[in-house]
Amino acid sequence: MTDTTTDMTEMAQGPAERRPAAEFEAHDQHGGYEASEAAELLTAARLSVDPEVRRAVDSLPGGMRRIARYHFGWEHADGTPAAGHAGKAIRPALVLAAVRALGGEQAMAVRAAAAVELTHNFTLLHDDVMDRDPTRRHRATAWTVFGEAxxxxxxxxxxxxAQRLLAEDPHPGAxxxxxxxxxxxxxxxxxQHADSTFERRGPGEVTLDECLAMAEAKTGALLGCACALGALYAGAGRSEVEALDGFGREAGLAFQLIDDVIGIWGDPGHTGKPARADLAARKKSLPVVAALASGTRAAADLAELYGRPAPGPESDGDLERIAHAVEAAGGKDWALMQAADRMSRALNQLSRAxxxxxxxxxxxxxxxxxTRRTY
Amino acid sequence: MTDTTTDMTEMAQGPAERRPAAEFEAHDQHGGYEASEAAELLTAARLSVDPEVRRAVDSLPGGMRRIARYHFGWEHADGTPAAGHAGKAIRPALVLAAVRALGGEQAMAVRAAAAVELTHNFTLLHDDVMDRDPTRRHRATAWTVFGEAxxxxxxxxxxxxAQRLLAEDPHPGAxxxxxxxxxxxxxxxxxQHADSTFERRGPGEVTLDECLAMAEAKTGALLGCACALGALYAGAGRSEVEALDGFGREAGLAFQLIDDVIGIWGDPGHTGKPARADLAARKKSLPVVAALASGTRAAADLAELYGRPAPGPESDGDLERIAHAVEAAGGKDWALMQAADRMSRALNQLSRAxxxxxxxxxxxxxxxxxTRRTY
Structure with a gap:
């Protein structure tokens, strides 16, 4: 087993020693140097982008400002201040890191980073309505508190x-x-549209390519866009911008693959979600669709198990049987290999830009x- | 009774003869010259803006393109072509007329006009979901056909x-x-937020000022924005842009007042809606709120009638009693006078720019x- 942390360290030393993270595997804890560097980058991004995001949100008229402030975790439902958790700031951190990577001035791109963060949160608010999700960041979702409308x-x-921030930004890349x-x-x-249509189709009726394309659009696109915006704000040329977009997209897909693995085999003590919740919901996650497409005996068993929706709360044993079938059909190995491959492609794109x-x-x-979250 | 058509004709002759449309009153049919001029402007706007709107919509991925094409009336629910009715194109026509009025080149502003039309239709799609409206432009609303999500x-x-069109437009005003x-x-x-909160409040709990502010935000703002965008695309200065925004806003408010009058006293044969539908829904429209605030005996009767939601389908007689109370409390006269006053303010703003x-x-x-629709 090769730790991709090593790859990263090597890459920081010289291109000759660089190699794809082909043996990438999810770990049960964060590595050393990079994890703490990432934590610092995220904290710094949150600190630099928050004043801009707050200024934008506070420009909203009363009713909507309250909903937005609740969603960001700055207020409780009754309007009293909350020491909330507005998320990890991964997207703004990518914007700022991309600007720096391409020799631009980070301070000039704070508005762009805020625009990406606002866009991300707009999609979260709407996705929660559409998916009828009751919780987000350990709190009741905005629609359950304030209503759908x-x-x-x-x-x-x-x-x-988000668009207003960019339209008012005098930066030449805006x-x-x-x-x-x-x-x-x-x-x-x-x-999101594809994701919701997949839920209405039977197991076996969603191809792996469709599933990967959906994950790229739903998760990869905004990570790619964040990196591309950073490149634009650094004044980079077209090919660098596209390469950075590709880097973010591939890393986003790797993230989604790992996230799907965690959704099935993750430890609820770490994830904060019920064990095997994705299986209980019969989610067509990437490992499941890969397993169904494997043509194995276990795939046939899985199709049978997954085809009948759970009539009520299932026992741990039922869900464990499904998880075993996914694993026996190669769904877990495929997802981890695919994640490694995507990270390798991400690094390749990055080295081009x-x-x-x-x-x-x-x-x-x-x-x-x-891509290396605790599970 | 003074026909504001006359005002308009006079205004087209010379500023000395211009006067506010203070005696404005709604008519049961369109006037001569201006109505046909408006019809021509709307047709021309639809023709010039539609290719741009269609190109934008057709750039959407499959699933969403279908929903948008249905909403615009270009397709039936099954995807077969429809000779649909995409609305009156008032907002794009205002953009193009404003550009011309300020000496700009209309052809340069077609993208901006399309952006306004796309924005308007985005709000219609969402408003129909939030208001649970079953029909729009004589067809089933998109959410009833394709689902809310x-x-x-x-x-x-x-x-x-809409924002992409403007971001990609090289025009200096973009x-x-x-x-x-x-x-x-x-x-x-x-x-829209204010409108929905008003519906949840009791009759007397919404002030006339709140109601006017809501109508300005919900209806006036985009008409004002359309005119302001035209001014920006003509390279107009700040004061002209603001004056044109004011013109569109005030005209929009006049429109809403007339629309509310039609919603109560309009002829269903002309409006295409059931008679007194706004009253049956206990809508806090401007004439109703004005009537409730009048301090008259009829206002007290109205508050009593409006306070209890209809237990089931009401008879024509019940709704007629409510309509009479609104009229007796001065709601209709107030709305028509207010519409005239708003048109007068609109003309005043226009003459400044x-x-x-x-x-x-x-x-x-x-x-x-x-502001002169058939009812």
Whole structure:
């Protein structure tokens, strides 16, 4: 087993020693250097982007400001201040790290990073309504507290605020960034659309390619866009911008694969979610779809088990049987190999845009961080 | 009774003869010259803006393209072509007329006009979900056909497409237009938010000022924004842009007042809606709120009638009693006077931005058109 932390360290030393993270495997704890570097980058991104995000949110008229402030964790439902948790700031951190990696000035890109964060949160507000999700970041979702209509409106307003930030930004890269972010929103919507249509189809009726394309649109697109915006704000050329977009996309896909593995085999004590919740919901996650497509005997068993929706609460034994079938059909191994392959492609794209390894360090640390979560 | 058509004609002749439309009153049919001029402007706007709107919509991925094409009336629910009715194109027509009025080149502003039309349709898709409206433009609403989630996503995508059009527009006014349109979306959301909170409050618990502010945000803001965008694309200065925004806002408020009058006293044969539908739904429309605030005996009767929600389908007699109470309490007269006053303010703003009356002709014809609907 090769620790990709080593790859990362090597990459920071010189391109000659660089190699793809082909033997990438999820670990049950964060590594040393990169994990703490990533934590610092995330904290710094949160600190630099929050004043801009708060200023934008506080410009909203009363009713919607309250919903948005609740969603970001700054207020309780009754409007009293909360020491909330607005998420990990991965997307703004990617914007800022990408600017730096391409020799741009980070301070100039804070608005762009805030626009990405607002866009991300607009999609969370709407996705929670559509998916009827009751909790987000360990709190009741906005729509369960304020109603569907207000959550939809607050999301709409956050999308508008994101675009307004870029439209009012005098930076020469702002217009291209705005166009790119808008195109990304369309892709995010397409990903969410595909995800919800998959839920209505039977097991075996969703191909692995469709599933990968959905994950790329739903998760990879905005991580790619964040990196691309950083490149645009550094004044990078077209091929660097596209390469950084590719880096973010591939890392995003690796993240989703690992996230799906955690959703089945993760330790509830670490994930904060009930064990095997994705299986109980009959989610067509990537390991499950890969298992179903494997043509194995276990795949046939899995199709049979997954085809009949749970009539009520299932026993741990029932869900364990499904998890075993996914694993026996090769779903877990495929997902981990695929994640490693995606990380390798991500590193490849990154090296095309940022040939100086020292400059790529922060982006690597963040990519490592998102794909190496505790489970 | 003074016909404001006369005002308009006079205004087209010379500023000396101009006077406010203080005696404005709704008519049961369109006037002569201006109505046909408005019809021509709307047709021309639809023709010039539609290719741009269609190109944007057709750039959407499959699932969402279908929903949007259905919403615009270009396709039936099964995807077969429909000779649909995408609305009156009032907002794009205002953008194009405003550009011309300020000496700009109309052809350069087609993208901005399309962006406004896309934004309007994004809000319609979402409003229909939130209000649970079953029909729009004589067809089943998109959410009733494709489900709530897909209607929300299609709306999100249309908002993004609108901003993308402006972000990709090399016109020097495009960035300011994008910022203004984004700010307008926030105002539209605030208007819709206020509207839905009013529905949950009792009759007497919504003040007339709140109600007017809501109507300005929900209806006036986008008409004002359309005119302001036209001014920006004509390279107009700040004061002209603001004056044109004011013109559109006031005309929009006049439109809403007339629309509310039609909603109570309109002829269902003309409006296509059931008679007194707004009263049956206990809508806190402007004439009703004005009547409730009048301090008259009829206001007390009305509060009593409006306070108890209809236990089931009401007889025509019940609804007629409510309509009589609104009228007896002065709600209808107030609304018509207020509409006249708003049109007068609109003309005043317009004359500040466009001192040459000939140049203002198209904007006047459109303002007349929207406030003089058949009922």
């Amino acid at each position: 207000d959550a939809i409106l607050a999301g709409d307003a956050l999308q508008a605020l 217009a291209r960034a705005a166009a790119r972010l808008a195109a990304c929103v369309v892709e995010l919507c397409a990903g 940022v040939p100086v390894p020292e400059a790529a360090g922060s982006l690597l640390a963040l990519a490592e961080f998102v | 897909d209607a929300i996503l299609a709306g999100d995508a249309l908002q993004a497409l 960035a300011r237009a994008a910022a203004r349109l984004a700010a307008c979306v926030v105002e539209l959301c605030a208007g 466009v001192p040459v009356p000939e140049a203002a002709g198209s904007l006047l014809a459109l303002a007349e058109f929207v």
